[in-house]
Amino acid sequence: MPVEPPVETPRDLAEAFRLMALSPRTPIAGGTDLMVRITGEIGSPPDQVLDLSRLEELRGIALEDGRLTLGALTTYAEIRRSGLVARSLPVLAEAAATVGAVQIQNRGTLGGNIANASPAGDTLPLLLALEAVIEVGGARGERSIPADQFWIAYRTTALAPDELVLRVRIPLVEARQVRFRKVGTRRAQAISKVVLALAWEQADRKDRWSHVRLALGSVADRPIRARSTELYLEGSRATLETADGAAETVAAEIRPIDDVRSTADYRRQVTARILHRIIRDAGGW
């Protein structure tokens, strides 16, 4: 039988912060990661659990000051259904649709994906490429952490033991193009072999690219930005030469590993190939 650790269900954020300050508890939101740990299938069961599901403060999707704000408890199904997301950041709904299948999308949350800090977390490269800010908090107050400072080592985040992920703010940028690709064994229910998110700014298709952000999942011990490739693409146009050079640069930049889901060679080749394809499509050639 699965381990059944003690759990508390706070009714508001203040109570949740108080409990977290008392002693560290492992938060549970949609349970898609944590419930697998209580069966001992993956990882070790937590000692004490904090059920976040009744914290209404952590729900909702809103547009505020030119930023899309998503509460930590926002599910992938809610992201897919949201008219606001469809209008302001459709690529986020596209990414949410690649997570698991309907059962997982109904339960899994954006905050959970962030806090679980899997190197294969589907949405994390997108948050990196979009320069999202992750707002966290606890009894000592709230603070904002840029996505590229959040995942600091293998399955390790910048969260203090008494802090919770509260919400994500994503700046909406005029003239920004964003592309997202996930490669897995099959389209549904697959843990990714490679996740790639690319963002750049360009007023017109013929313009040079600026503010290029390239982020990758499943190719390192954490979701990463590919900064050498970003630099290579900065100021370029979407030509065949650019695509060839960027593919070569990213293949040299990343250090993926062989594991149960894929091989280093496959990951390096597929990453380069996806990037090449995105640049080709953007250039319209």
Next chain:
Amino acid sequence: MTAIRFLVNGAPVELEAPGMRRLLDVLREDLGLTGTKEGCGEGECGACSVILDGDVVDSCLIPACQVDGRIIRTVEGLAALTPDGRILDDLQAAFLATGGAQCGICTPGMLLAARVYLDAGGGPDEDAIREAIAGNLCRCTGYTKIVEAIALAAETGRRPAGA
């Protein structure tokens, strides 16, 4: 232990259970509703699918503390209870008609994922059906007949009453 109250197939249930007990275990062990099956126990296979407040979910991934005050439907609640006995849901009848079940372990989950799909207005389109049951694995590889069954139920459900 936590007091947990919820509705299962329309009937109110009240029990004392550890808050982190899996809904799957509450249903099967505490309530004796063994129609819900355990396949992988890690949210991959969908055999333990139930309907929670209208959404299809994997009951192996839901702690009991999160179902307090909620509405759950399991495969036992699909057939309608009438004075003349149980009348099969359109989907159950269609699975019988097309041979949509082999070993039967995936069938309850398939039925519930398909029920939510049809309730949301889903039709007989094969690609849409395949996406709706993408979280449900069949070990007998019987997908073709399962998809046929759901498409048949979609057609049946669209016929006007009495037709």
